[in-house]
Amino acid sequence: MISMANLFKLKDHKSVELSVLEELFAMERSTLITLILLETILLYILVPILGNSIIAWYGITISLSLWRLYNAYDYKNHPERNSPKIWHEKFVVQVWLTALLFSILAIFSMPNLDSYYQLFIFIVLVGISSGAVKALSADHRTAIGYLIIMLFPLMVEMLLLMRKDTYILAFLVVIYFFTQMSMILNSYERSMQLKAKEREIAIAKAKLHEKQEIVQRFFEQASDALFSYDKNLKLLDCNDSFLNLLKMKKEEIIGKNLGNLPLDKLAGIAGKTLQRSRKIYRGTFRTAGAEELWIEAKFSTILNENGEVSGGIALIEDKTREQRTREELEYLVSHDPLTSVSNKRGFQQYMGELIKKERHKNHYSLLLYLDLKNLKKINDTYGHETGNWVLIETGMRLKRSIDTYCNVSRFGGDEFSIVIPFVATTKKELYDETNKRVAMIEELFSEPFGIEKFTFEIGYDMGIVPIKPGSKNIETILQQAGISLLEAKKSKKSDISIYNDSIGEKYKKIYMMQEDLQKALKEKRLELFFQPVFSKGGRKLRCAEALLRWNHPTKGQITPDDFLNIASGSGIMREIDDWVFEECCKTIARWKERDIFKIENISINMNLKKLLDKNSVIHFAEVMKKYRVAKNEIVFEIDESLLTENFDVLYSSLENLEKEGFLCAIDNFGSNYTILPSLRKLSFHLLKIDRYFIDNLNEGLENIFFTRMIIEMGKKFNYDIVAKGVENRKQETILKSIDPDIMFQGELKEAAMSEKDFIERYLA
Numbered sequence: 001m002i003s004m005a006n007l008f009k010l011k012d013h014k015s016v017e018l019s020v021l022e023e024l025f026a027m028e029r030s031t032l033i034t035l036i037l038l039e040t041i042l043l044y045i046l047v048p049i050l051g052n053s054i055i056a057w058y059g060i061t062i063s064l065s066l067w068r069l070y071n072a073y074d075y076k077n078h079p080e081r082n083s084p085k086i087w088h089e090k091f092v093v094q095v096w097l098t099a100l101l102f103s104i105l106a107i108f109s110m111p112n113l114d115s116y117y118q119l120f121i122f123i124v125l126v127g128i129s130s131g132a133v134k135a136l137s138a139d140h141r142t143a144i145g146y147l148i149i150m151l152f153p154l155m156v157e158m159l160l161l162m163r164k165d166t167y168i169l170a171f172l173v174v175i176y177f178f179t180q181m182s183m184i185l186n187s188y189e190r191s192m193q194l195k196a197k198e199r200e201i202a203i204a205k206a207k208l209h210e211k212q213e214i215v216q217r218f219f220e221q222a223s224d225a226l227f228s229y230d231k232n233l234k235l236l237d238c239n240d241s242f243l244n245l246l247k248m249k250k251e252e253i254i255g256k257n258l259g260n261l262p263l264d265k266l267a268g269i270a271g272k273t274l275q276r277s278r279k280i281y282r283g284t285f286r287t288a289g290a291e292e293l294w295i296e297a298k299f300s301t302i303l304n305e306n307g308e309v310s311g312g313i314a315l316i317e318d319k320t321r322e323q324r325t326r327e328e329l330e331y332l333v334s335h336d337p338l339t340s341v342s343n344k345r346g347f348q349q350y351m352g353e354l355i356k357k358e359r360h361k362n363h364y365s366l367l368l369y370l371d372l373k374n375l376k377k378i379n380d381t382y383g384h385e386t387g388n389w390v391l392i393e394t395g396m397r398l399k400r401s402i403d404t405y406c407n408v409s410r411f412g413g414d415e416f417s418i419v420i421p422f423v424a425t426t427k428k429e430l431y432d433e434t435n436k437r438v439a440m441i442e443e444l445f446s447e448p449f450g451i452e453k454f455t456f457e458i459g460y461d462m463g464i465v466p467i468k469p470g471s472k473n474i475e476t477i478l479q480q481a482g483i484s485l486l487e488a489k490k491s492k493k494s495d496i497s498i499y500n501d502s503i504g505e506k507y508k509k510i511y512m513m514q515e516d517l518q519k520a521l522k523e524k525r526l527e528l529f530f531q532p533v534f535s536k537g538g539r540k541l542r543c544a545e546a547l548l549r550w551n552h553p554t555k556g557q558i559t560p561d562d563f564l565n566i567a568s569g570s571g572i573m574r575e576i577d578d579w580v581f582e583e584c585c586k587t588i589a590r591w592k593e594r595d596i597f598k599i600e601n602i603s604i605n606m607n608l609k610k611l612l613d614k615n616s617v618i619h620f621a622e623v624m625k626k627y628r629v630a631k632n633e634i635v636f637e638i639d640e641s642l643l644t645e646n647f648d649v650l651y652s653s654l655e656n657l658e659k660e661g662f663l664c665a666i667d668n669f670g671s672n673y674t675i676l677p678s679l680r681k682l683s684f685h686l687l688k689i690d691r692y693f694i695d696n697l698n699e700g701l702e703n704i705f706f707t708r709m710i711i712e713m714g715k716k717f718n719y720d721i722v723a724k725g726v727e728n729r730k731q732e733t734i735l736k737s738i739d740p741d742i743m744f745q746g747e748l749k750e751a752a753m754s755e756k757d758f759i760e761r762y763l764a
Contacts, residue, residue: 021084024138025075027138028091028135032068035128040058042058064094064098071090099129099145099146100150105121106122122154122169126173133180133183137187140185140188155174155177224318225242225246225318226314229314233267235254246287266314269281272299273301280298282294282297294319294322296316297316298315300312333345334346336409338392343409347409347411351419360422363469364423364469365420366433366437366467367464368419368437368462369485371462372415373459394458395410434498441462445460465477466499484498513563516552526551527754528580528583529752531753532749532750532758533603534744541762543599546602548576577606581620584602584604586627589627589629601633608643612654612657617660635663637665637666637686640690658684663686664685665688668690670692670710687719687721688723691724694723695725697730697734711742721739723744725746726749
């Protein structure tokens with residue numbers, strides 16, 4: 001039986017098993033709603049009698065019940081939040097507090113109630129205790145504690161009422177308490193016995209499972225090739241699997257020496273096992289029919305009854321299929337499934353082997369890194385199947401052009417690499433070999449690619465990396481290849497670039513600038529300058545353009561022309577666009593707060609792709625709402641060159657942007673005449689003439705004519721016209737003669753300035 005002394009050491013908390021804890025919280029979730037309803041019914045019945053005191057009791061009790069319910073669901077959803085011990089401690093405290101609150105109800109309410117309501121309270125509390133004990137039966141200590149806390153005060157209260165009926169009720173409480181105690185303890189005892197039996201069953205099952213594994217292992221091994229031999233390495237016996245493996249009959253091999261059979265590779269290993277050792281052989285094995293297999297042979301010593309070595313036994317597993325599968329998987333993992341040339345992993349494996357070779361210490365190797373130029377156009381025009389054929393044909397041509405010891409890889413997309421190892425020991429030899437390989441590639445791509453009735457001229461950019469003798473860092477070599485290819489793409493003179501230290505240094509500076517720009521965003525070194533835009537022939541301030549400036553810690557102030565291309569290349573352009581937009585909103589909000597926002601709007605340059613992204617537009621609207629900026633107070637300037645590509649695709653998106661209430665402007669208008677017919681379709685707010693026309697107004701009537709045509713066409717479609725880059729009086733005079741109401745922006749009127757200067761000069 002359970003020791004009563006141990007049972008009531010409740011202060012020495014001992015957590016229950018996890019299964020019991022889960023059962024307790026499951027019961028909490030299923031019973032607490034009923035308890036809350038019962039508490040509410042008690043409030044409803046007793047509030048006319050007990051008044052505010054029962055309301056206070058109800059508030060505390062209902063809060064505790066809701067807390068318990070919250071913890072029950074918290075445990076269900078996030079059991080990892082606390083250890084099982086802490087969960088159990090919280091559970092016990094909450095349950096016992098509930099019992100205490102019901103005891104308090106009995107102690108303080110019964111003296112104020114008539115006998116009818118006293119009996120009602122008595123029945124309710126006994127009923128609650130009965131239900132609680134059932135819910136807590138999995139945890140006998142907590143259940144007994146609950147009974148003591150609830151029933152002992154109830155019994156005392158019945159005695160204090162000093163009536164015959166209450167004495168009877170007190171006596172019944174005592175009987176009920178010990179009955180429940182007995183039931184709880186018996187239930188716990190049965191539970192312990194059941195768990196003990198379950199443990200015995202689990203142990204029996206484990207032993208049975210172990211025996212089953214031994215039997216299973218025996219059958220598995222019996223299906224493999226088995227043979228035994230004596231101390232003289234004569235074959236004594238074998239199974240059918242061994243005969244099938246060897247492709248021989250039993251009478252042909254029994255009694256023969258292992259060295260005289262197709263087992264000569266294994267005979268030496270078998271002899272070593274006679275020295276009381278175990279050996280394993282993994283490798284190739286030729287059958288009597290000259291078939292080559294991959295096997296794993298395990299050799300063990302056999303001892304006689306005197307403990308002396310009498311021979312050995314071998315188990316041979318045919319690993320041929322496994323080995324071939326492994327080789328196929330290695331091939332698949334390291335090769336491009338479309339072109340069958342190596343992939344990036346295969347390239348790295350090849351390079352890893354190359355740099356380990358002795359010749360690498362004193363030989364140059366070459367890495368050619370190609371990017372096909374017009375594959376995207378082929379995919380878009382003729383479909384991806386045709387584009388895939390071009391890739392396959394490219395891979396085949398490259399493989400045909402090299403020796404077997406070279407490597408061709410595809411890095412995904414339209415990028416290929418060729419590694420030609422150990423081409424030279426001197427720079428002169430390297431130079432000649434590089435020219436030879438460049439000529440080879442040119443010849444490969446000079447022949448058109450033909451499929452069915454289509455013929456394609458495939459161009460390429462190529463970066464070349466001379467791999468120096470002794471180079472170890474493959475990632476550095478790949479980085480150099482990427483840099484040289486990027487240089488080839490940017491070059492206007494040639495599609496080929498050979499990596500050298502000066503190119504590396506150039507891109508190192510670019511990468512450093514990119515890192516500085518990333519830091520500038522974090523350290524708030526970017527700043528908005530504002531250039532005023534004047535209307536009425538340049539006499540009245542109408543709006544402003546926000547221009548980005550970068551306060552570099554060592555290089556001073558840097559203009560966008562010097563760093564935005566770097567930003568685009570580094571992938572942080574989206575962050576800069578977001579920063580510019582939010583900073584512009586903040587500026588407008590500050591000016592409104594000071595009541596100095598005296599212009600129509602502020603324009604900012606914006607990446608077209610960002611404007612066409614629905615999520616970005618939603619973000620812009622949220623930021624504007626946050627700073628209480630109206631949509632017509634910011635104008636997005638889009639460079640005309642971006643509108644000429646895929647105009648039909650862009651048109652619907654831009655139209656929706658306008659319908660949302662955002663204002664857009666065409667920047668640098670007139671640089672591409674193909675946009676002129678589409679001007680009528682665009683419902684933009686503003687048109688800024690490209691400064692090329694303004695710069696050349698002084699150089700002939702042709703430029704004046706084109707400028708006049710742009711202004712008249714823009715006004716015809718209700719655009720506001722801004723002349724950008726007005727720098728001298730003559731330009732101003734000519735523009736005013738064309739249109740007296742044209743808007744001006746440029747150095748002649750005012751250069752871009754800091755926010756502080758702009759406020760002092762125009763807004764304060």
